[in-house]
Amino acid sequence: MANIDFLGYDGLQTKDYNTLLTEIQEFLQENYSPNGEEISFASNTPDGQFTEILSNIGATIRELLASVYNATDPSKCDSTQQDTKYQLNYLTRKGGSWTLQNIDITADKTVTLQGLDGSFNEENASAFTVSDDSGNNWYLVDTTTILAGTTSLEFRAQKQGPVNPTIGTITNMVTIVGGVISVINSQGYTSLGAEAESDYDFRIRRERSVGNTSGNNADSILGNIISLQGVTQCNVWDNDTNSTDSTGTEAHTLWVIVDGGANDDIAEIIYANKGGQGTRGSVVIPLTTLAGQTINIRFDRPNIKALYIKFDIQLISDITLLDNDNIKEYIANNLTYLIGENAETSKVTQVCANALAVDGGDGYALNVEISAGGTATASIVATGITAADVISSTFQDVIGDIAGSYEFEYTSNGWEYDGNIVQINNYGISYTGNPDEGDKIIIDYTAGAWTDYIPSVSIQDEFVINKNRIYITVIE
Numbered sequence: 001m002a003n004i005d006f007l008g009y010d011g012l013q014t015k016d017y018n019t020l021l022t023e024i025q026e027f028l029q030e031n032y033s034p035n036g037e038e039i040s041f042a043s044n045t046p047d048g049q050f051t052e053i054l055s056n057i058g059a060t061i062r063e064l065l066a067s068v069y070n071a072t073d074p075s076k077c078d079s080t081q082q083d084t085k086y087q088l089n090y091l092t093r094k095g096g097s098w099t100l101q102n103i104d105i106t107a108d109k110t111v112t113l114q115g116l117d118g119s120f121n122e123e124n125a126s127a128f129t130v131s132d133d134s135g136n137n138w139y140l141v142d143t144t145t146i147l148a149g150t151t152s153l154e155f156r157a158q159k160q161g162p163v164n165p166t167i168g169t170i171t172n173m174v175t176i177v178g179g180v181i182s183v184i185n186s187q188g189y190t191s192l193g194a195e196a197e198s199d200y201d202f203r204i205r206r207e208r209s210v211g212n213t214s215g216n217n218a219d220s221i222l223g224n225i226i227s228l229q230g231v232t233q234c235n236v237w238d239n240d241t242n243s244t245d246s247t248g249t250e251a252h253t254l255w256v257i258v259d260g261g262a263n264d265d266i267a268e269i270i271y272a273n274k275g276g277q278g279t280r281g282s283v284v285i286p287l288t289t290l291a292g293q294t295i296n297i298r299f300d301r302p303n304i305k306a307l308y309i310k311f312d313i314q315l316i317s318d319i320t321l322l323d324n325d326n327i328k329e330y331i332a333n334n335l336t337y338l339i340g341e342n343a344e345t346s347k348v349t350q351v352c353a354n355a356l357a358v359d360g361g362d363g364y365a366l367n368v369e370i371s372a373g374g375t376a377t378a379s380i381v382a383t384g385i386t387a388a389d390v391i392s393s394t395f396q397d398v399i400g401d402i403a404g405s406y407e408f409e410y411t412s413n414g415w416e417y418d419g420n421i422v423q424i425n426n427y428g429i430s431y432t433g434n435p436d437e438g439d440k441i442i443i444d445y446t447a448g449a450w451t452d453y454i455p456s457v458s459i460q461d462e463f464v465i466n467k468n469r470i471y472i473t474v475i476e
Contacts, residue, residue: 005062012065012066012069013066014062014063014065014066015058015059015062016059017055017056017058017059018055020054020055020058020059021051021052021055024051024054024055025039025041025051028047028051074086074206078199078203079199082199082202082203082206086202086206091202091205091206091227093196093197093202094196094197094202094229095160095196095197096160096161096193096194096195096196097160097191097193097194097230098156098157098159098160098163098193099156099157099161099162099163099164099189099191099192099193100141100154100155100156100157100189100190100191100193101138101154101155101156101157101165101170101185101189101190102152102153102154102155102185102187102190103130103138103152103153103154103155103170103183103184103185104150104151104152104183104184104185104186105146105150105151105152105153105180105182105183106149106150106180106181106182106183107146107147107148107149107151107179107180107181108148108179108181109148109179110145110146110147110148110179111145111146111177111178111179111180112143112144112145112146113128113140113143113144113145113146113153113177113180114126114127114128114140114143115127115128115139115140115141115142115143115144116139116140116141116142116156117142117143120141120156123158123159123160124158125139127139127140127175128140128175128177129158129173129174129175130155130170130171130172130173130174130175130183131170131172131174132165132166132169132170132171132172132185133166133169133171133172134165134169136157136158136159136163136165137157137158137174138155138156138157138158138170139155139156139157139158140153140154140155141153141154141155141156142154152186154190155170157193160193160194160195160196161193161194161195162192162193162194162195162333163192163193164189164192164466165185165189166426167185167186167187167188167423167425167426168184168185168186168423168426169185170183170184170185171183171184194232195333198334201232201336205226205227217238217254217273217274217275217277218236218237218238218254219236220273221236221254221256221269221270221273221274222234222235222236224269224273225256225258225261225266225269225270228260228261228262228265228266228269229261230260230261230262231258231259231260231261231266232259232260233258233259233260233302233338233339233462234256234257234258234259234339235256235257235258235338235339235340235459235460236254236255236256236257237249237254237255237256237257237459238254238255238277239251239252239253239254239255240252247458247459249280250278250280252276252277252278253277253278253279253280254270254274254277254278254279254280255279255280255281255299255300255459256270256279256280256281256299256300257281257299257300257301257302257339257340257459257460258299258300258301258302259301259302259339259462263283263285264285266285266299267285267287267297267299268287270297270299271287271295271297274297279296279297279298279299280298280299280300281298281299281300282298282300282301283298283299283300283301284296284297284298285297285298300460302339302460302461302462303458303460303461303462304462304464305372305456305461305462305463305464306372306373306393306396306397306463306464306465306469307337307343307370307371307372307373307454307463307464307465307469308370308371308372308373308396308401308448308465308469308470308471309331309335309348309352309368309369309370309371309465309469309470309471310367310368310369310371310401310450310470310471310472310473311348311349311352311365311366311367311368311369311471311472311473312365312366312367312472312473312474312475313327313356313363313364313365313366313472313473313474313475314363314364314365314366314475315363315474315475315476316363316364322363322474324472324474325467326355326358327352327355327356327470327472328467328470328472329467330351330354330355330358331351331352331355331465331470332465332466332467332469332470334351334354334355335347335348335351335465337462337463337464338462339459339460339461339462340456340458340459340460340461340462341456341462341463342453342454342455342456343370343453343454343456343463344370344452344453344454345368345369345370345452345453348368348370349365349368352365352368353365366475368452369450369451369452370450370451370452370453370454371401371448371449371450371451371454372448372449372454373392373393373396373401373448373469374392374396374401374403374445374446374447374448375392375445375446375448376390376391376392376395376396376428376443376444376445376446377390377443377444378390378429378441378442378443379441379442379444380431380439380440380441380442381439381440381442382410382433382435382436382439382440382441383436383438383439384410384433384434384435384436384439385410385431385432385433385434385435385436385439385441386431386432386433387431387432387433388429388430388431388432388441389429389430389431390427390428390429390430390443391428392428392445393428394426394427394428395427395428395429395443395445396445396448396469397428397466397468397469398426398427398428398468399427399445400471401447401448401471402445402447403445403446403447404444404445405442405443405444405445406442406443406444406445407440407441407442407443408422408424408427408429408440408441408442408443409438409439409440410435410436410437410438410439410440411437412437415435424441427443429441429443
C-alpha cells in the first residue's frame, strides 16, 4: 500500500492501516503533549484503542474507495465486478469441473446400474454411488447393463475440483445392488477436475481474449483458443523467418501449445486463423477444406515438469493453530505457472505467505527453495521379471526427497515393501515378465538439488505442483 493518498497511472493508491495509525499518533503527540510528555498508545490504553479505531475506520473507507475506483477498470476489478464487465467482451467465468475416474465393477450376474445420464451437472444426484477411503462419493456417469465378471465404467466425483484418489482406494459401495460383488479403481483418474475460474485466471483470459479480432494470426489463435471451454492455458509461437529458429520451429510455422480443451475445437481455430503458415506439434487432427482437400493441423500439449517446494515456518504463537495439510492444499491449488514460465521463489514465497495467512495461524515462511526433483533408477534381481522401470516424480511423491536404496520383493501375497503389501504402480514402478516369488526390484533414489530459480528449458514446459511435493519444517 502507499504511504500517501493519490491518483496515478496505476490507479487509486491509498494509505494503509499502519501508515494512518502512525500519522494519528504522531499528530496527537505533537498537539496534545506540548511539554514533551510521552503519550501511551499501548493497545490496552484509552488513547491506544481510540487511535486504532480511527485508523481502522480510515483504512476501511480507503479500501472501499479503491474498490469502487478499480471497478471501473477491467484490468483491476474482481469478483462480481468481473462477471458483469467481462460480459462486454462476451466472456463468462468458467465454472468448475469434475474428476472422471474409471472404476472396475465385479458382478456375479447381469445387473443394470443407474447412471447420472441427464443429471451429469448436478452435484447431488441419484445414481449408483461408490466412495473412496477419504469419504469422497463417486457417481456412475451412464446407466449401464453389465454381465457377470468385471467391467470398467466411468464415474464422476460428487464434488467439483481436483479430487485425486489413490489407486486401489475406491472400494466402498454406497448404493447396494444385488449381484455387485466389489468395486475398485485399478488405475488413475482419466480427467482431473478443476475449481471454478479464479479472479486472477479470469483477468488473464480476458486480457488475452482481446486478441480475438486481431489481424495478427498468433494473437487471434491465442485469443480464440483461451476462450474455449476446458482450456486453462495456451502459448502460441510464431516463426515468421525464413529458417528454423532456436525453438526448433521451422520457417513460417506456428507452434501452438494448449492445456485442456477438445482437440477438434482447437484444430478448427488454428485452421481458421493460420493463413498460409504451417503448424507444428505431436497432436495431428485432419480437417477437410471446402474444396475437399485434407489438411493436417498440428499442435502440442504442455510438457509437464514436476516442481517441489520446501520451506520453514517460523511460529510466533501457538503451534495448535498450524494446519500443515490445509497449507499444502492452499499452495497446490493456488501456485500455477504459465506454459514456458520459469520457476522462481519470489512467486512461491508470496503464495506460501497467503497460505499461512489463511490456515497457518501466526507465523511466516522462511528459507523457501524449489527443486525439479530427484532421480530414481530401477534394477532387478529376479528369475521371473525381465526388466523394470520407475517414474522418478511418482516415486518421490510417495517416498519423499530421501536419498537411498529401496527394495520391493514379490511374495505369495504380492509385492512387499518395508514389511507391507503395496500396489507397486502407486510408486511409479512398472516391469515386464511374470514375477516369481523372491523376485526383487531395487530403486536407487538420488535426492534433488534445491535452488531459488529453475529455468523453463522449452516454451512447451509447464511446472506443476501437488500436495505431496511440498515439504514443511516448523520452527517453534
